[in-house]
Amino acid sequence: MHQLSFFPSRTMALYVGRLFLVRSFGILFALVLVLQTLDLLGESGKILAVAGNGDSEVWRYVGLRLPQIVETFLPFSVLLGTILTLATLNQNSEVIAMKAAGMSAHQVLAPLFLAAFLVAGISFAFNERIVARATASLSAWQKVEYARIPVDNGVRSNIWVRAGDDLINAQTVQTTGGTVKLTGVRVYERTGGVLSSILRADSARAIAGGWEFTNASRFIRRSGTVRELGTIVAAKGVRPDQFTLAQVKGDELPFLQLKSAIADLEAAGRPVDALKGVLWHKISGPLSAILMPLLGAVAAFGLARSGKLFVRAILGMALGFAYFVADNFALAMGDLGAYSPFLAAWGPFILFALIGEMILIRTEE
Structure with missing residues (x-):
């Protein structure tokens, strides 16, 4: 019966899911704090060099830049949170206890998949409601080098x-x-x-x-x-x-507005393949959080006392970072027109999902 149930133990699912979420968001908070501080050190001088700018403009920059940093490093945080959670469960022999209770590797990872899906939903909503607007405002402000933004003359x-x-x-x-x-x-x-x-x-x-x-x-x-x-x-x-039609920048528009703008540009005979890749990446990007438990799963299985736990954790990190590299490369190829929009947005996701599943099955199932 355990083998037919995706969540054999509700208590275990809540325990593992809570552990994963707390560690992922804790890592995200630490990363954002450090990176925002470093970024502000480099930009505060440019902001304050403009006549009339003061502390309020510095805090305005922080408010606009912070969502971009969160969007960029949320998948990294989920990856590190996954590896830290699974390595800890392995080190404390909790994975062995789950396996001894008849749970398969996929059932052990099921709470992480569910929690990662929740993170993906939050990430998508956050990107749509906050990040797109902040990116558009910051881009317009940086074009005038942090001075007052002139009124658009329509030319x-x-x-x-x-x-x-x-x-x-x-x-x-x-x-x-x-x-x-x-x-x-x-x-x-x-x-x-x-x-x-x-x-x-x-x-x-x-x-x-x-x-x-x-x-x-x-x-x-x-x-x-x-x-x-x-x-x-x-x-x-x-x-x-x-x-x-104004020039469209995909990262400055929410999904539905970008889809409408692409339709207008396509009717006008403008090239839109690069924008279509950005459009679909607005979905595949947040969904990359679901891949992280699969790519980091190598840290969960195998005997911790064998001395290979650290190597397994490094392997999980390598797989995760290889995905991010492949994702950015595919988007760049989509911008150049070398990849189709679908391949640019979904190719790395599908490829690494298959790689992660293959590794999981060969090593544990």
Whole structure:
């Protein structure tokens, strides 16, 4: 009967789960305290160097930076909390007692999986409600080097839009009185993916049925000639909002807002694969907490008196840190377009879940 129940003992599950949560959050508190202090030592000078800044601005920086540190190091804390918990249970022969009672390795780890799932849920909610907003505010503040943030004038620069096979580039996009005006416009006209001509114009404004290009000219690639066109109407079917979409940074938006922004950008013909990877990593990132008990499980099994407990703990740490390296590498490859969004977000998670399960089965089950 014990083998068919995921939690054979409610008392044991509560004991192990509580031990895991207390140690994980205790490690997180210590890490955040140390890292926030070190980070503040490096940034406080820059903040106070700006005229008018004082203690309130330093505390504002702490309030914005602290959520980022918590988000970054929560999975590390869960990993270290897992290894410390399992090593302690092994050292005190409590794992041996559980095994002697008929519990399998998965049943021993079950309370940790449940507690880690709770941590993942808290992490996701924390990232959505606090971290995204703090990241956006801190990024805007750091762009002006901790000075007063100027009011957004609505001018966008170097905007690219795709219209069918054609690519449109505008040096600046300005919205005045509900009218969208472009300056320094280039339309790269392509046929079958091959450049055929380039339409240039000093400016363009949205009108009914298209865009009115001023002082336009067209360079014909095949003949190498330039034709002066004056004022013409072109780029029919291209919507003004395709140019006014703000540049989207995935880590500054919650999941649903980012998903909506990706849909808008995709409709505007903008590249979105990197943002899709960030979108799905908002789920796979917090869920990495569930992997930590599996990767750290090598510290739980095997005789502590054999002298290999320390080696097992180091192996568990190595597996956990290898996952974080692979995760960051996959995201970087996703940004470069080398990996698909799904592979960038979920590839390391699935790979290390299989590795952890294989090690657990081969060593204990």
